[in-house]
Amino acid sequence: MSPLWSGLTKTAELIAADGSAALKKVDGIIASVMEAIADALPTASASVLREGSRAAKSALERLEQKTDVDENSPSFVAGRLAAAVDVLGYAAHQTAGTAILELARMQPYARILAALAKGAMRNVDLAKQIAKDEQRTSKWLTELREHGAVTSHKRGREVFNALTPVGRLVVEQGWQDARRAPLEDSEVYRLDGKRFDLSKRPAASDAQPSILPRISASDVKAA
16 A cells, blocks of 8 residues: 555554544644545545545445444544545545556557547447447447446446546547657757867868958057
């Protein structure tokens, strides 16, 4: 487990050992945990956020076993643990993990995601769009659903597939990567001082350096 959530593990241990007597002890720990959550949300991976949600849920369940709790009050330990479970769980769901980012770079998953970015589609229509048979398309969609990038819903008797927030994030990330020029193709990356050494450039055939005017420091002073 990530060191970020050590406070939640400690909270569960203290509650298991001391019950309601531990509430004052863990109050400061949970305050630190909430700060850690605020710091982690912008950059933490989905797996780390899920770990935090599970750790907070474990501490909350331990507290429920030992004491009477009020999850709806942010003033109490249980309320803050419940908030941590919800916030981290939601953030994990909205965050694209490494596995889906890697899958989205492979074909035909990239084409499927790009097609669904234009709108919800049935399996049969999506299969035609990517020029594959419907059976294999259904299999690929199942994998994308398992990674949280695609969801399916009914419209009457028809089932449509659509991108989840994670799926849209993955597609947008792919577009950004496609627009970003590799460093090895960048002239800035290839700048070499030797290439721009003017002393090594050949002189123009009609230039006569001997008649070029020269200005010295004494000429400047005299002026």
